Amino acid sequence: MTAMTMIEAIRDAHLVAMERDPKVVVFGEDVGYFGGVFRCTHGLQERFGDHRCFDTPISEAGIVGAAVGMAAYGLRPCVEIQFADYMYPAYDQIVSEAARLRHRSAGDFTSPLVIRMPTGGGIYGGQTHSQSPEALFTHVAGLKTVVVSNPYDAKGLLIAAIEDDDPVIFLEPKRVYNGPFDGHHDKPIVPWSKHPLGEVPDGHYTIEIGKARVHREGTDLTVLAYGTLVHVAQAAAEEQGIDAEIIDLRTLVPLDVDAIVHSVQKTGRCLVVHEATRTSGFGAELSAIVQERCLFHLEAPIIRVCGWDTPYPHAHEWSYFPGPERVGNAMQELMKP
Amino acid sequence: MTAMTMIEAIRDAHLVAMERDPKVVVFGEDVGYFGGVFRCTHGLQERFGDHRCFDTPISEAGIVGAAVGMAAYGLRPCVEIQFADYMYPAYDQIVSEAARLRHRSAGDFTSPLVIRMPTGGGIYGGQTHSQSPEALFTHVAGLKTVVVSNPYDAKGLLIAAIEDDDPVIFLEPKRVYNGPFDGHHDKPIVPWSKHPLGEVPDGHYTIEIGKARVHREGTDLTVLAYGTLVHVAQAAAEEQGIDAEIIDLRTLVPLDVDAIVHSVQKTGRCLVVHEATRTSGFGAELSAIVQERCLFHLEAPIIRVCGWDTPYPHAHEWSYFPGPERVGNAMQELMKP
Amino acid sequence: MTRDNDKTATPLRLQIPHPARGQHPPDQVRFISRAGEMPKPALDEKVERIALMRKQLVRVLDDDGQAVGPWVPDITTEEKLQGLRNMMLVRSFDARLLRAHRQGKISFYMQSLGEEAIACAQQRALRPGDMHFPTYRQSGLLISAGYPLVTMMNQVLSNELDPLHGRQLPVLYSAKSHGFFSISGNLATQYIQAVGWAMASALSGGTEIASAWIGEGATAESDFHAALVFASTYQAPVILNIVNNHWAISTPEDFARGASATFADRGYGFSIPALRVDGNDYLAVYAASQWAAERARTNLGPTLIEWITLRVGAHSTSDDPSVYRPPNEAESFPLGDPVERLRQHLEFIGEWDEDRHQTLQSEIDTQVAEAFAEAESHGSVKTGDVGSARTMFDDVYAELPRHLLEQRDMLGDSA
């Protein structure tokens, strides 16, 4: 076990995967020599050479398109999109190609690749360095979508993603790269070294894609969360004195429906939180699933607390971000008799 | 009033809009000389010349990107993407540019443009001529998303879309181009000339973007539908002898929440139907909204009947399509005491 | 809309291409060389010098059917006869399936009439293990690789034996075993994938090269650019084919080409050597493909080839070209017909005659008819013999996740 930031854990996952399997190749913008603008691939080129980890031209379509071809050849590319906000030029290759290749060729060709992207706001990045586009992936059959919230999960899930035979979208909320940020942007930063989930096993381990994690047990209500919002929900619960059960979904597709249903049937109340814009966000799917499976257990309407339906504003990002106050208010609302 | 197919109504809307406003320009692949692969722009180049209606290279990114620039100049481009399945190369220009230009420039620049796309299956088009990607637009703040189900609406809504000051995604389910297809693919085709909504007023009229239409009044349950599924729901209701209230949403964003809430509070049961894949489809948003606003009116869980979470299969499209049998079964399920 | 603040300024105007279309006789082929005229550059010739040849056309067969000049490929008569047979097979196959469409037996079809030489000859010029990333008009690659006709037909019929389980539109084959990448319905995506595949081969110290295919119309798509950038930067071992058949559905090549002289010109700005080749000349196709493959195999990097040919038929069975095509376009096409030209050559060298041709033709037609009869015996999407709809849930993922299991169960109830 070593205390690691999420960045170090991600880098370590790369190291372990590349060490074990020569077919793993890593590339993207500024990923090689420099080691990535967030340093998640730092040192890989030095360690494995420039045929295993290299820089690319600034072309997200090229990065993913080439990765699909490489995966079809038999390699296992793990590529970085510098910010999730820049995945759109690659969207055709992701949706029409990576996601569908196995199906359309009936397994003749496959595309086992991982596309990593930093997501979410909280760094004053404005509308093009803050987005959380997970719902644009969860609607696409053939993709698996993972969102990580802590170093322990990040390493185990990234190794699992690289070893997975399907294309995996791997989303990294950048605001938790360096600590379990709980939304209190005006308070001092807590580092991962002070958090149990910052303790990361050495060497190889995986976390099953498709399994949620009960982040906090509770009986008052269920919070369905992922990424940064896991920590925000925890802060809100503690501040409101509400005994919330917080489920860190970890994987959105395939979804751990059992974990969700089990918890909501127990608590009878459900709060869904995410940073992405509300309309047609993944919270809608969660809400729909919960009411389909637990309607008669519900004591109150499921509440969604999400980013507003606007671009992510630079100066007003803390008014946009669904912080502990908004989440806490929703908890109180849910608990009203 | 003239009896028109939906294709003719769309063409007529172009004619009216281009006649009234010289700033309206129309372009896309095979749109000019040929008049579009579905003939929706037939005759426009002959009538208005090749500076108002023209062919483009095969580049959806180019089509939308150029349209954004033209709109910023002051024109009102109305462009065609040959099939919605081919919008992905343009997705960055749609999401990052058209949708956000007004906001990011605080109104200094705007992008009043319309992007028309045929959607949906039922023509044995396989996975790349059958998609219904509406949820990929409804998640994007700044876009308006319209789905039409009949010639009368198509003309009025297309003129309204062209006159609208915001970017409008205009989705045309191709299976209802020539008639009110109700999902009975093995029965003879009913033409629009036999349907009241095939009667289209001459000249200029608009239908407000953001207003739903009660397609069929009823008291047993509410069906939230749009596009082809409006007709399927009607067939299902009649076949099952269920007095369904069918709401044709017409616009997904902005959504006519009042019409929805009003109906569900009346019937106490709600069925959501669409052809797009289920997970994270727009049905999830509808379900979430209904339970948020009508939970204590609901007698049964909201049911979603959608396309499966697979690519749209060529040979098995009628097993994929949510036809009257599946919709009807869901109605019966909903009515169970 | 004029916001003119200088009333003397020229009003701007746009150039909307007005190519030959409709009733006008087409300006079909720009810059035709005589057979044998264009020199053959060294494999590592400078891109500038190759670019100077951009208005020339690699041609081997002259009007008499004689093979002339530096590009004559060193291949046996058997190999040529094999090429003739393959092209005729493709043509006969297409004809049979078009008839099947007219008979209402299949839902859709796309033929390669007039373009057969390109895929057929390149397939023979490459090696097993190489991977083609085709579009929908390269069925010649499969046929020349000896892929079973019946299997192709099963795919087109979407019947119970369709290896793609009826998932794909007819002709969107996939055959890894035969060096044929799964065809996408989305144009141009395969171009950068081919570059990625070639990069993977080189990254792994392999020896297999990739061949990317695209129509001239689809070169306007963005993935074409991504492919050229990546191929240039990493010097990937890939052949970048552009099939210029002069049409993109109703749109003439001019819209994608713009003001440039040729599509081969696109290579220059990336320092990718580019050739224009007579695509209806089997021997020229063979030679140019060999040249490009050799460059790739010796780590000299990518080669772009513009193949000049004509889409003789409709775009697809959904298309009505009478609205936009000039009459007699094929008859007046200056590069003739690929089958006829190779046949003429074989006759010229004394290895072929009318009798043998007729015999071969009926042999092929019989082969195709028998294959079709067999394929048809397994039914089709029209007869409803399409295998189980439950297979639609397979291969979405490597393993069926829970939500698809549930959906398959729901289908079971209602289907």
Add this chain to the structure above:
Amino acid sequence: MTRDNDKTATPLRLQIPHPARGQHPPDQVRFISRAGEMPKPALDEKVERIALMRKQLVRVLDDDGQAVGPWVPDITTEEKLQGLRNMMLVRSFDARLLRAHRQGKISFYMQSLGEEAIACAQQRALRPGDMHFPTYRQSGLLISAGYPLVTMMNQVLSNELDPLHGRQLPVLYSAKSHGFFSISGNLATQYIQAVGWAMASALSGGTEIASAWIGEGATAESDFHAALVFASTYQAPVILNIVNNHWAISTPEDFARGASATFADRGYGFSIPALRVDGNDYLAVYAASQWAAERARTNLGPTLIEWITLRVGAHSTSDDPSVYRPPNEAESFPLGDPVERLRQHLEFIGEWDEDRHQTLQSEIDTQVAEAFAEAESHGSVKTGDVGSARTMFDDVYAELPRHLLEQRDMLGDSA
């Protein structure tokens, strides 16, 4: 991974560019001409002939500061002094705001140090009504157009008077009134939009032209291709600028350029005339911009210009270039510094001297300091003086739809 079926074949290898980086001295500029050496083509010169000049560089100012050769622009001394002042203003502005960042007063900044001549001179060479589609390193366009410094600073500070209401990252200005299109955070999207805007002007019989801007790194993006295709096909009245400052964050120009000799080469395959120009030579920039604008205004179509310059500073305030940049890169840059070079020229022609320069410098520094003081008096994102968060809901649509009204109400409760 070798699936070799011919054991004698060469194993393939990939070329990963190994440009100067880290501790290696950079090969910074390829193909430098002497000032005055490159001829000036006629506006309608054939693209082939212009392409032959691709390894030359348009340069006007020689080592002594003398303006020489056919590209010397016909501009007054006042205009030159204006240019000097504008460039110095940009530099002083950047310096002040970088200091503000170090002082913790702003959240982010991107400077154009070393590249000032390009935007400043082109702005002066174009006309009011023309529209620039810039990236984040063309603030010189705004400053040369006389846009208020305070307003720019308000944007950077995201304070209450920020015309963009704090929505955008610092320096992503928008100023239609000053011919400056709203900057996107997404690279390259503006390139095809500029072509569309130019097409609109021409479709409307206008006289305004567009100017598109992109960094050399971003030319790898797909929208660059879309822009070239559309500009070529419709002969749009647009200037296509590529600012080659040799770096894309940590990645040297080689990755985007690939094997091609220059970025200007990219134009040739579209038959778009392309120049390479010394971007640190104010007079050369002015002349080349004028030439390209004149071509556009006379319906001769698009022009591509590669401007050679150097990103002297870090990519942004978030970047640490010490990890990847060679030491002394700026000092050894062969094209010098744009401010110094124009100053030297003005001295050479006897219109400038050290005293006047010092006076101007302190005048400018004062102007910038006063502007900053004023802007700062309106607060900043750091002081929390950012206007109402409720404005975030405005301008998503022309009119506030119901769901945004509701959300704004919810914000009201909790914010």
